[in-house]
Amino acid sequence: MTERVILEPGTPAPDFALLDQDGTERKLSDFRGEKLVIFFYPQAMTPACTTEACEFQESTAPLAAAGYRVIGISRDKVDKLRRFADRDGLKYPLLSDPDTATHRAYGTFGEKNSYGRIVEGVIRSTFVIDADGTIEHALYNIKATGHVARIVKLLGA
Template sequence: MTDRLQPGDTAPAFTLPDADGKPVSLADHAGRKVIVYFYPAALTPGCTKQACDFTDNLELLTGAGYDVIGVSPDKPEKLAKFRDQESLKVTLVGDPEKETLATWGAFGEKTMYGKKVNGVIRSTFVVDEEGRIEHAFYNVRATGHVAKLIRDLKI
């Protein structure tokens, strides 16, 4: 089992390609709060619902000082198709090597349909302006998670 991040931990740095293949770093967002969410796969029903929920609430979140980055093990080409097909406005980055996923505790053993498997653990983190974990949510649900996050953050 990968170690899980806790509030107060320093958010692990990453630089990953976005849907256009351009590098996106957590450090690019220094001085702003960032919601980093990890999801299993672009173009799947649950992940689409979650990405659309973030897009639908992006104006509210950015207005409250939060940037949003979605991370999956997908390659940029698939992320571009996902973004274009669903008109997504959130920044999507790919981690095909799953190194960032593992570092954030978002890849490892999970139970799926009653069986233990290795895979992406749907997780969301709120990183403060100084790069520290403010909130760490593991095993979140794709549906309703963004609304709950907005309530938890009192936005």
């Protein structure tokens, strides 16, 4: 296995070009000038990921008031992301990274401990990126429940 990248605050966020739930290509560079909260989650429509995604949806107004946009990234295909967004009323971009290239660039795919077993998979993580595309916060291996409240507090939203 390749060594996992760990991004640190102050480093440039890796660019990406991924399709959203509507099939529209979204690039990190398209959001230059905006502050972002990007969260990587293992799989759409699973209980923990649904909890996290819905908590982000519930927090989009206070985050937007503090100047942040939310983006979710998973390995799911575009059609599944569309179903997820429709089912749970998710209004922010959900990006599809089926080949895990963006996950790997952010260090969110690799070996992890899953119920006592070492497996390769998505490492639930969140990044706060400033308007210039620099990482402000890199939070790896977080728990879905309560995480969004921690982000909101961290950002003073």
